[in-house]
């Protein structure tokens with residue numbers, strides 16, 4: 001569904017050039033749900049804009065929904081949907097009429113546009129709001145309308161830029177419920193950016209991480225965590241001296257009475273470690289293990305946290 005090779009975008013700003021995307025290769029099969037993650041300024045929106053024909057690549061190629069973004073942008077646009085970060089609906093029409101008008105823009109006949117609008121109102125639980133104006137909807141309701149607008153021509157592939165950002169946790173959960181439902185109903189391929197790591201972790205079957213214009217990791221959340229981060233073991237001891245010795249045995253340094261370190265499989269490693277500590281006369285007060293997060297993956301790859309720069313987690 002997406003087949004990009006060496007996709008690059010350089011912006012000229014006065015005499016300087018900014019390389020936002022540095023030759024990325026990306027393949028997305030039909031029906032996949034891919035989360036595209038990266039810190040602020042990593043190149044997510046620029047990539048999305050190139051894949052959706054909104055911005056021409058400086059070099060490289062991308063076939064999207066079977067067509068070349070540079071050579072046949074109209075054919076790409078006819079087959080994809082794009083839900084940007086800003087609201088797509090106008091303010092003047094009622095919700096249902098907004099959808100019908102959008103359908104007419106895609107050359108649907110009046111009857112077909114109305115049928116499609118009603119189908120999407122149903123799918124996105126917008127039926128009770130059909131006769132309201134978009135300006136009167138809540139943030140979550142507006143996002144659902146944006147998604148419906150992106151789906152009116154029943155695209156094979158839907159791009160969503162930060163679909164849940166700025167919503168309260170309940171509305172975020174609802175948006176995800178609808179995203180998953182539309183995938184189940186239509187089998188739509190979904191490619192979305194998100195700042196919410198736990199959403200990418202729980203919902204997407206594939207996570208692609210971009211940093212500084214380059215794809216630095218690509219796989220299931222589980223694979224990335226196993227291969228690149230490792231589990232956490234945390235123990236506490238009753239004295240700082242004991243923690244220092246326990247840390248030494250784990251090849252790390254203590255923080256007060258706490259020792260933290262990573263291992264490939266904590267459940268298997270912890271009993272051995274506790275036995276070693278016991279044999280050395282170190283009294284452990286608490287011991288726990290934790291699976292890594294996607295942020296741990298990013299940290300392991302770059303030495304930085306994805307949650308820096310005020311990115312909400």
Ligand SMILES: Nc1ncnc2c1ncn2[C@@H]1O[C@H](COP(=O)(O)OP(=O)(O)OP(=O)(O)O)[C@@H](O)[C@H]1O
Pocket residue numbers: 011012013018019020038039040041042043044045046047
């Ligand atoms: N029109 C432009 N002119 C100049 N530089 C740009 C332009 N658009 C993006 N950039 C730069 O390209 C880089 C990537 O930006 P992009 O918006 O793609 O990142 P992002 O990962 O989407 O970030 P965010 O999560 O903050 O939206 C940044 O350094 C940005 O400043």
